[in-house]
Amino acid sequence: MTIAEITKTLLDAKKAKGVTFAQLEEILGRDEVWIASVIYRQASADETEAKKLVEALGLSPEFAEELTIPPLKGSLDPVIPTDPLIYRFYEIMQVYGMPMKEVIHEKFGDGIMSAIDFTLDVDKVEDPKGDRVQVTMCGKFLPYKKW
Amino acid sequence: MTIAEITKTLLDAKKAKGVTFAQLEEILGRDEVWIASVIYRQASADETEAKKLVEALGLSPEFAEELTIPPLKGSLDPVIPTDPLIYRFYEIMQVYGMPMKEVIHEKFGDGIMSAIDFTLDVDKVEDPKGDRVQVTMCGKFLPYKKW
Amino acid sequence: MTIAEITKTLLDAKKAKGVTFAQLEEILGRDEVWIASVIYRQASADETEAKKLVEALGLSPEFAEELTIPPLKGSLDPVIPTDPLIYRFYEIMQVYGMPMKEVIHEKFGDGIMSAIDFTLDVDKVEDPKGDRVQVTMCGKFLPYKKW
Amino acid sequence: MTIAEITKTLLDAKKAKGVTFAQLEEILGRDEVWIASVIYRQASADETEAKKLVEALGLSPEFAEELTIPPLKGSLDPVIPTDPLIYRFYEIMQVYGMPMKEVIHEKFGDGIMSAIDFTLDVDKVEDPKGDRVQVTMCGKFLPYKKW
Amino acid sequence: MTIAEITKTLLDAKKAKGVTFAQLEEILGRDEVWIASVIYRQASADETEAKKLVEALGLSPEFAEELTIPPLKGSLDPVIPTDPLIYRFYEIMQVYGMPMKEVIHEKFGDGIMSAIDFTLDVDKVEDPKGDRVQVTMCGKFLPYKKW
Amino acid sequence: MTIAEITKTLLDAKKAKGVTFAQLEEILGRDEVWIASVIYRQASADETEAKKLVEALGLSPEFAEELTIPPLKGSLDPVIPTDPLIYRFYEIMQVYGMPMKEVIHEKFGDGIMSAIDFTLDVDKVEDPKGDRVQVTMCGKFLPYKKW
Amino acid sequence: MTIAEITKTLLDAKKAKGVTFAQLEEILGRDEVWIASVIYRQASADETEAKKLVEALGLSPEFAEELTIPPLKGSLDPVIPTDPLIYRFYEIMQVYGMPMKEVIHEKFGDGIMSAIDFTLDVDKVEDPKGDRVQVTMCGKFLPYKKW
Amino acid sequence: MTIAEITKTLLDAKKAKGVTFAQLEEILGRDEVWIASVIYRQASADETEAKKLVEALGLSPEFAEELTIPPLKGSLDPVIPTDPLIYRFYEIMQVYGMPMKEVIHEKFGDGIMSAIDFTLDVDKVEDPKGDRVQVTMCGKFLPYKKW
Amino acid sequence: MTIAEITKTLLDAKKAKGVTFAQLEEILGRDEVWIASVIYRQASADETEAKKLVEALGLSPEFAEELTIPPLKGSLDPVIPTDPLIYRFYEIMQVYGMPMKEVIHEKFGDGIMSAIDFTLDVDKVEDPKGDRVQVTMCGKFLPYKKW
């Protein structure tokens, strides 16, 4: 089974079962984005989490093991994605990358925001002029080590 | 004057003046990331904002006008940036792009998070295990129009 | 079923049935370009629309559900398309992109034409010197938010 | 003088003079987008048009000749532009390219919309929910010649 | 059936039948290069032409319909082809592109040679020092429209 | 002096002198496309040709020597050119590359059309429905050597 | 059968048969590199050569015909190959390309070394400090034709 | 001084002095291709060699030091060179890369031809049917180390 | 069997057998990274090593032969890998490539670190502040040969 097939199987099961990410969040005690990342094989679950997830989707337990293997991450094709929703994050990096760099260095010194010791939340902010998508990224600041 | 020269002039003036983005935020009543975006010519200020900014940096008023022109945005070279701080945002898009897409569609339906009707904040979250960088993106959800 | 297979099935059914996009436009009460976008899985229909479309093409109702899923959009390969009809739109962007940007900013200020809150019509303009293709794009102007 | 310098000189003069594209349209009797294309050296004017334009911008007549030379067209860098306003036209091609191709072939047969025997207008459509940008492209249909 | 499979089927049939492009040219009353373009699905035939071609190749009539559909054109992979025969045309464009542009503009003004209202012939020019390949391209000059 | 500067100097001189490529063809006894190739530094002249050319353009003899150096050829940027006139040759290669390959191999066997032992002519074919650009390429057939 | 499958079949047969390229060289009277090129479908054999080769590999005669078709040449993926042995030839071109160009032009004038009227030999040069690979390329010098 | 300027200065001096690579070969006791590589800053000379070379070109001794610095090698732009002479080496790699790999592995086992412990000679092979360029590459075979 | 299938078969067998790379290192007397390279078909084993490895993984002996063939190396897709663990090595090359080059040339003169006569070890360095990954690369210095 390729990664694309695993993802499709899990998403189809999720649809057939009629379960939402919010519900999975409650069942697993993990954030819905992280769970979606496991389904897309961008994150690896431990055995307990994998079993709970597979069970919640109504799949047989044998699917659980696959979800515990550290995956080959990053899967967008082409390298600058064309899907408008995903592309906007590329655009944000292009437009706001240098300004963020400037501000982060002023606040923290030379270093980066970790994308590994990192969490990402998606929230709906209700607004009479149109609801808003709020994406909160929170990563440990890693200062450059000198040696 | 090219955009790179304008940016350099403003950043040099900011350094010479010893003023921080946080202080500029208070003077202009605009977020520091937005102000950094004006300096990098990724956003355009109105005349009042431009004058205040130029004055705060101790530059002559003639620099203000340049900052009001809608700029040619997106300036990273090469197309997949090599600077580690900026690259991490590319990596986040690669790794979490599809999971976010899945969750956003479940919460909002088919559409995108606007990168135009959009705000971006950078905060320092103090943490005994190491401070964290928090980036909050908030964009209007734009549902696909049918016609 | 992959997206390419869905599209092929629908186009083959359309051909077998001998129905035109103009006729589908009347049946669904939606523009023919939008309907073609659903068929190419670049737009998502609601359940009623999907059922009508599938029925009009003489396919079994089970195909309808696929058409309601928000698709992964943008599907041209390679990134600069080689098909002459499609390439001309790339060429128009290359040649007229900067002039349009200049004129739009003068008329509207800093911001963009939305490609989401957006409609696109294709019309035949009869002309004795040779008929003309008229493509009308109409998107909401989105001014850059300041924060 | 490079093309970038010519464009900058003309745009600076236009700004200094305080003349809009709409006013230039009246003076030259040519559409404002076409005039902007001459300024960006994507289109070539004849001598009369070039002189009128240069005069309207308050520049010396010697600039006119440059504007009559057939230019090397297409000037965006990188090949997939990062400026959000211009990128949206790339996105439209990615998302709606195949659907448009399908509809145009059904209406006209095998061939293309010319990007040479071609006009492009930008209009402001006022709308209480937010003004809209309307871009009308109109190109001669060119059927593939058989031989 | 994919386009590659259609092409392969037709070429295999042509080989099995032992018929040359020159003979097909006589049977169809169309140039051999155009016929090869139909076989490679770069051009579309009308029903009569398609039937004649399929019959000449000894294939069942059902293949004819495929050949009448306007194809997705341009099929070389990678974007700069590596096959030496085909690459030479890329090289000719690289080396002689600007000189041709200069000469064509002097002869015709600003505009292009159409690649749609266009014919292409391949001839063998016998020469005692080695036969020569002559490729004659003839396209309508399309002057840029002003508006 | 860079190649771009040499070309610009020669083209400016040609314009100032008011001499056409057709006239240069008569003076040098070489085809106008080849002469344009020398000016764009894609071909090298011998000393006599270089002197005649420089003289015909009213430049001092010292420019002649530069034109005799074998140049670094191929100068288009980006690798898939955006200028519509030049791009059409890329498109012709994309659309008709495989069909030409098939026909040339049938006529000549395995090998290529030389782009070195090669001539290229541009002619105007008058036509009441619109004049046509005729480009005639003629290169020695080079069969693959076996060893 | 795809080209990759043909190559694999032939290489597997060669291995099963235990025959070396050096032995094939003797059987066919052709150089081993050329024979390997036929197996990789980068060169085409005539019928006699193809039959001898197929027979020497212990395959049924029907494979012979495939080897006589002029192939689509150049097959490395990606465009800058990652295999260290093959990459070194790219590196040699990068490092020694300009120096070779300079020396060849001094020796021969403006023109190229043909890669078609061309032979390539691989030899083992025994050396107590470590054996050496010697690659001898020999191509006809093709002077640029003037016209 | 940039590398391009150093190279140009040395080549201009070589031309002014009227000295050939063959003559430099005699003076330095190094191969002409290696000397051309030093001039193009792809190889580094020792102090004695550098002084001899600079003197032979009639330049002041201060240029010598630059030629002893290990250079940043590989300088072709774009990554797939467009100059026909240089491109042919890319083509040879594309067409004969896999066959050479197969033959080298059979002769030597798993490993590569070094491009560092490596020599490259360019010779003129006189031939009544047209002189030939012979390029002899000879690199130490490096077997893969196991550990 | 493709390389990807061979790798998958071996990794699945390794998992089913519950054997670690450290254990394979003891069985084969080769480093675990080298063994992993054989499994990913980036290195070739001799017959004895291949048999031991296949046996240790509980596979039938017929798999052994495949592992002795010199493989086509380098297999990452896309050319700049998106997997965060692997990308970091690209980043290290981007950030520390020039500084390493400078230091190596100072220590060794002009030349390179071989990637063929080369070993690579991965070790875990325990650290109370968080364990560390230590990667030790050790390659023969190859000085550039002069000729």
Added chain:
Amino acid sequence: MTIAEITKTLLDAKKAKGVTFAQLEEILGRDEVWIASVIYRQASADETEAKKLVEALGLSPEFAEELTIPPLKGSLDPVIPTDPLIYRFYEIMQVYGMPMKEVIHEKFGDGIMSAIDFTLDVDKVEDPKGDRVQVTMCGKFLPYKKW
């Protein structure tokens, strides 16, 4: 002053002064590779380090400040570097990337080696068969955070 100019000034000063990286290591109490990284503006020094470095190179103190600014890192052009010494690190990533990933995950679980909390040493390992370059990379293991 651009970054390239700063680097050149510092390297020229280092050469004029005749000081080695090893000596700078003693003066600054920092590793020579890190110091070279500061010179190439890939790392930022604090004020004391910067002053010491500038003084050791015999430059005026005003250069020190530039070296304390967090730089825009990653500066290789093109994206796959052509310099053989630097390219080998790309090759190592291509060939050993997946095997290292496999081994690191087995030893540490899912996560990465940090390239920020990271040190890199270059050592000369003397060896009678030829000295060896040893590069030791040591980065903190960062496990993927779950949330």
